[in-house]
Amino acid sequence: MTCDGEETNLGACSHNPWGDHDCSASSECIALFCDGEVEPNTAPLVHGSTGMINVLYNGEIKSICDDGFSQVNAETACNELYGNPSVVDFRIAQLCDYGDEFWLDDVNCGEVMGKLTQCDHTAFGTHNCQNGECIYLECTAQPDNSEEEV
Ligand SMILES: [Ca+2]
Ligand SMILES: [Ca+2]
Numbered sequence: 001m002t003c004d005g006e007e008t009n010l011g012a013c014s015h016n017p018w019g020d021h022d023c024s025a026s027s028e029c030i031a032l033f034c035d036g037e038v039e040p041n042t043a044p045l046v047h048g049s050t051g052m053i054n055v056l057y058n059g060e061i062k063s064i065c066d067d068g069f070s071q072v073n074a075e076t077a078c079n080e081l082y083g084n085p086s087v088v089d090f091r092i093a094q095l096c097d098y099g100d101e102f103w104l105d106d107v108n109c110g111e112v113m114g115k116l117t118q119c120d121h122t123a124f125g126t127h128n129c130q131n132g133e134c135i136y137l138e139c140t141a142q143p144d145n146s147e148e149e150v
Contacts, residue, residue: 040103040124042080042115049141052093052134053077055103055117057124063096065105065129066115072109073119078139080115088138096134102127 002014043061045051049085053064075085096102107126 014130025140034072042077042116044081045137045139046097049078049082050088050138051136052097053116055135057103060103061098062101062103062125063129064100064107065102065127066092066135067127067129068108070109072112073107073116074135074137076109076113076119077116077135077137077150079112082139082141083143084140085112085132086140088140090137091137092132093134093136094132096131100130102133105129129130 040055040057043054043056045053054061055064069090071087071090074087074090078087079085103124104117105122107116107119107121109116113119
């Protein structure tokens with residue numbers, strides 16, 4: 001298949017007649033990753049407001065590494081998930097939900113942000129972490145409706 005970049009869809013590119021191909025089903029498909037088009041999100045904690053922090057990105061959930069993980073990072077995660085930055089507890093987990101699959105490493109929030117992925121971090125999928133370097137987080141689940149400064 002050949003495209004010159006002006007087409008509005010793949011079918012407009014020059015290609016063999018539909019269905020006419022010499023490709024095998026298993027090994028010659030195209031996996032398409034469109035960076036930046038899918039908004040990454042922190043996945044909901046699995047036990048109510050408690051659980052491993054994981055990130056949903058490109059349709060896949062993977063973990064966040066504990067390297068450099070701070071109280072402010074934890075507050076950002078709670079803020080993103082529950083609209084309330086107050087953290088009950090966070091600690092390094094012994095086992096990760098997704099083994100040694102990590103989306104983010106070296107996350108560093110200088111201040112509490114709206115989303116964890118807005119903080120500094122490595123490129124998605126780039127890390128030097130292994131199973132057992134995940135963050136287990138417990139948030140105060142209620143949205144923070146008070147006027148108090150935090
Ligand atoms: Ca570590
Ligand atoms: Ca690291």
